[in-house]
Amino acid sequence: MSAITIDDVVKDYGSHRVLHGLQLDVREGEFVSLLGPSGCGKSTLLYCVAGLEPISGGRILFDDKDITELSSRDRNVALVFQDYALYPHMTVRENIAFPLRRLKVDRQTIKAQVAWASETLGLSELLDRMPADLSGGQRQRVAVGRAIVRNPAALLMDEPLSNLDAALRVHMRTEIKRLARDLGLTVLFVTHDQEEAMVMSDRIAVMSNGHLQQYGEPMEIYRNPANRFVAEFIGSPKMNLLPSDERAGILLGLRPHDLTPAGPHDGEDAFKLTGEVVLIETAGPQYFLDVQVKGKMIKATAGDITGLTNGSEVTLSAPAERVYRFDVETGAAL
């Protein structure tokens, strides 16, 4: 395993710049997610690290060794693709053994190593099957098996869970996280699902339009978003934004989970809003309220909706320290 340093990496497609001087370092054994909407350059960055895309400027280092000039086969990185990229004409066994064959590893080692990987991933029964005969989840395991069967300097994953159904996705993210921890893998994980990134990562790099927006631990990003983009992108339902009454040029940000019907326990300096209830949604342990405040829809949560009906007036409050302020012009957090 290696630490990865992405040093001022620039990537151009013709005259179109897709990565604008990214600076990112990943510690050895760390699980880092690249999070952003589609088209933000996160997959491109991953491919640059893998050596599948040449970079237009900057350097990439593994453990302080500059690997920018190396072709992908010499970088010793493993990549799990979104569509798994299993070789369709090879059995599971041949798929997993393929990278070892290329390294000219001896037969005995290959056998032991494949046995280990398949046992680790619960694939022992499936070794002689073809990829077409596997379920989505099984294919995903094979792809992971092929990636960990050698000692990769880094494990890169390009939205590996997006082709699985919801229940399996939640299950697999736990398993991958544990596998990464137990094997001490350095993982770079691309996703557009903020929840996935929050649950799995040691640190999250939020990207947009080829720029790094913020890089930090999940809760830090949730609680201290660097700008309006990060604040809106992280957290579900989305953060409410409304213009400030006190000062022009400032937007107030309120997470629905921080905004609840006002009660006796609110602090002195609590932020308050009054509006009309338009819709009440049931979401299991809590309720979501759509409240119209000065012609704007605001989403809030409530643990208890006694006394609230459509059309009734409600006063919402949020703790003062949970009110975010952004510059309207730059979007930067204030």
Added chain:
Amino acid sequence: MSAVASEAQAPPVPKKRRRSGRLRPPLFAYLATMPTLLTVLLVVGLPLAYSVWLAAHKMNAITRKNTFVGFDNFRTVLSEQSFWNAFYRTAYFVGFTLVWTTILGIVIALLLNKAFRGRGFMRSIMLVPWAMAPVSIGVLWSFIYAGDVGTLNAILNDLGLGSWATAWLGNGTRALNLVALTHVWNQTPLTALLILAGLQSMPASLHKAAMLDGAGPATRFFKITLPWLKPTLLFVTILATINALMAFDIIWIMTRGGPGEATTVFAWLGYVYSFQFMRFGQGAAMLYMLTGLSFFLAIVYVLILGPRLRGAPKFKGPSAPDSEIAVRITRPYSIQARPLKKPIISLKLRRTLSSVGFLALVAVVFVWSALPVLLLLVMSITPASDLVRTPPSVIPSRITFENFRAILLPEGGTTSVQAKRVPLSLMNSFIVGAITVGIALAMAPFAGYVFARWPRARLFQAGLWSMLLTRMTPALTLVLPFFVIYRTIDLIDTRTGLIIAHLSILLPLIAWMMKSTFESVPRSLDSAAKVDGCSHFQMMVRVLLPVVRPGLMAAAIFGFLVSWNEFLFAVILTSSPEAQTIPVVLSGFLAQARFHEYGPMFAASVLSVLPPVIVAFVFQRYLVQGALSGAVKG
């Protein structure tokens, strides 16, 4: 209410479902396929049956009486040395073209699968030799290889290598190889096209994964690309074999089986027996053996590729996790990675070198595909006298349009009989093509729809097979019974006769193309139309046909081209200028006056390849996407 109640009591498996879950097709399906199936039966089945009768009879040349001889014709043919000589020559011809079309096709497809500026243009250029009529190709290449004033000799002369000049087609072995090479030139684009479609269906991630797994370019080609292309290659192989077996037009134009018997392949021998010796029985017997060979290959193809055509087995099962990742994880071995070392040549230099090499190869493909056609263009604007001057040269003394004037204007200053036939023949080609396509389009899309929706119903399965086999039937087998039948019912030398004959090619072709098109239309659209109150017929006309309009357009244009380029039926079934099409008139230039008419001949050739070349450029994207996946004959 009672209806609802009785339905509720019905057994869980409705009675309409047969075993293996086939749905019985509605009456509409039978009605929709009838016109196509009946017409095919008439224009293909009947002639084929008649040629069986011919093969089993012997005609007395004087009394014109037929006597039944059973398998005698087959026995006679099989006992003749010339048959076996032709057989071995055919095997050589097929082997030669197969090897080279496959190798060149793979190389071209790999090149044109890479992204580079001008790729679309190069793909169009690549397709031109395939889009051209074999007759135009024959005319072009026979002049290139001609002795004395041939283009190849002229080029050698211009390069100062005049001593190498020779009559290229004069030597038997060389002639066979050069004719085969010309066939390769004509057929390689088809192979490349199909392989390109195969390459495009390959997920990009496969190669990336292999790269990361440490596989170099050669390993990736042999371990990833070739296995992926296996079904395509098999299909291409069989297709190329059948096309090589049926190669006839270019032999007619270039060598007519000669010199001596050096290029007398199976198809040519069958023609000679039938139409030069007028031994219809033996000719039919021989052509039947050719057909048998084609059918055999076609069946092999369907049987081997059948499972794939029916759709790959898809996993259906629980997607829930069925096993857990082990709790304790320790690696048995630590795999040593390649040491991280700097490459000898820098990455940048390597990229530059490989892109230079790549562009050089693309340039070679350009020269291979376009140079002969450009030569044709140059020759058409060269004064006719330049083409026969000695010493020969490819550089025209001046540029002129008198060749075009000669063939297009009624008083173009020419006394040539053949040149005067060009305008009418262009018109005939257009009329025959347009009407044939019109008739085929009125029937075949309905059949294509039914074949796509009820592929398992027995009648339609049989219909589909008959379409496929029809497309594998050499036209040469059909032309003999057509000729004999037309002579008796006076359809010889009419455009109507030609249209009927061309239907035997176009109807199965378009039905097959439309089947592929409809397969990509979701069935839910049918249901939506029916729920919204359409009858079956309205559903077709109001909803489905408009949806597949691009496919209809493609089928129409492609079918028109096939008719436009068609030579064999046209040359055998017409004899006077009234019904002759452009390929026939082109071939007439060679047959009638062997000298001084090269100018008008090349001008006519240019006009004849114009529509195909335009189509290659406009529809290149379509072709590569495999939208014309059914359009693979010829």
